[in-house]
Amino acid sequence: MSLAVEKEVNPHFEDFLFDWRCKTQLLVGGYGSSKSYHIALKILLKLLEEKRTALVVREVYDTHRDSTFSLFCEIIEDLKLGGKIKTSSSPMAVKFPNGSKIIFRGMDKPEKVKSINNISLVWLEEGSEIKYAGFKELLGRLRHPTLDLFMIISTNPVSKENWVYTHFFIDEENERTVLDDERLYKERTIILNEVYYHHSVADDNLFLPQSYIDQLEEMKDYDPDLHRIARFGKFGVNGKLVLPQLEEWEHEDVMREINSMGHALFKNGMDFGFSDSANAVSRMCVDTEKEWLYVWDEYYTRGKTDPEIADDLAAMGLRKTLMKGDNAEAKTIFYLQQKGFRILSCYKLTRIENTKKMKRFKKIIISKNCPNHIRELKTLTVKIDTRTGKEIPGEFNIDPHTFSAMWYGLDDYEVANVKGYNAKRK
Structure with a gap:
């Protein structure tokens, strides 16, 4: 079916509208960039041309009504195609005269998704929420x-811990890099590994009033994280950092500082896991005069048995090194003791107490030879209760195994608090 339609669009999206070279198309952008509008228009034009069934997905089904479904209805009316393309609101659907149709589903009702057949086009709106x-x-x-x-995916760029970033850009945990997101911000449109990448910001939407852009600019004064996402469409740390005093240093610089330290206290901690959680050892040194904490070596693995872990630790020369381990893992600690390791159970401090202690260090310096500490801690943020918007004390955006290992190793060391009391060693 061929229909001649005229529609003024934003220049930054002109090529995107008719580019179907790649199976996967990822649109990342800030608020008001018009990415969702142009995706909806692109799908409408494709389904007018070819008989297809398109599936539009959001995490929650009911959110379609005032977003994607409303957008399709708006464009159909704007193109004066209401007499040819029919929409229904219950259930939400769009039907074309050539037999094409658009159906809407939510991942909160997975059985509705699994019952669909012959889908040739999927749009994931707000992909980071899925x-x-x-x-x-x-x-x-x-x-x-x-x-x-x-498969078309649209998203505002949230945390670098989100699957959209780790799948399409950089996955530090698995040492996998597909595309440096900074390159996308610079080049705006990239085709790589059969994926079409597209970046947009509010300035690309020529139909926006200046007052809207001014409103986005004001965010930098009260919410810098949201300003980065909304105004510039960039990934990053999303939330309040747990350890804002953290720094990454070259390993040689870390060891030089430790070796010249006049008030050095060495500590070692271990967290235990298996498949979903990790086994982590944190080797640390405290400058008790400056109240600086150095992390200079690590052990980090998953899926290993106790004998395998014992062999690894022995190979690292840790059999005679005093370590503190999670007191909830008495059986594993006893096994390692039987194998000749100097490992003890830590004291039972709470997560909140341990976190407060770590925040009292004036600096936490991590050697670049400890990539898992860097990966888990540099973007570690406080977890937010989605219902109230308030912080949840002692809870984080991820389960940081290295952080737990640091807690255990430092459980008998008291950092000077803000009232000025001297640090003490028990």
Whole structure:
């Protein structure tokens, strides 16, 4: 079916509208950039041209009504196609005269997603809100015997811990780099590994009033994280940092400082895990005069048995090194003691107490030879209660195994508090 339509669009999206070279298309952008509008327009034009079934997905089904579904209705009316393209609100759907249709689903009702067949085009709106398992499930739903398949993902760039970033950009934990996001911000449009990347900001939307952009600019005065996301469409740390005093140093510089230290106190801590959680050892040195903490060596692994861990620690020369371990893992600690390791259970301080202690160090310096400490701690933020918007004390955006190992190793060391009491060693 061929219909001639005229529509004024933002120049930054002109090429995107008719570019179907890549199966996967990722649109990252700030608030008001018009990425969702142009995705909806692109899908409408494609379905007018070819008979297809498109699936539009958000994490919560009911949020479609005032977002994606409303957007399609607006564009259909603007193109004066209401007499040809029909919309229904219950259930939400868009039907074309050539047999094409758009259906809307939410990942909060997974059974509704699994019942769909012959989907050749999927749009994930607010992809960062959808779980990674949901994304992979939708990839499995994308199938058609004859038509080319397409997955379009749109998102505001939130935390670098989000699956969108680790899948399409950089996954530090697994040492996997697909694309440096800074390159995307500079080049704006990139095709790499059969993925079409597109970046946009409010300035790309020529239909926005200046007052809206001014409003985005004002965010830098009261919410710098949101300003980075909304105004510039960039990934980063999203939330309040737990350890803002953390620094990364070259290993040689760390060891030079430790070796010249007149008030050095060495500490070692271990956290235990298996498959989902990690085994982590943190080797630390405290400058008791400056109240600086150095992390100079680490052990970090998953899926190993106690005998395998014992062999690893022995190979690191830790058999005679005093360590403190998680008191909840008495069986593992006893096993390591039987193997000749000097490991003891830590005191039972709470997560809140341990976190407060770590925040009292004036500096926490991590050697670049400790990539897992850097990965977990440099973006560690306080967890927020989504219902109240308030911080949850002692809870974080991830489960930081290295942080726990540091707690255990320092459990008998008291850092000087803000009232000026001297630090003491027990």
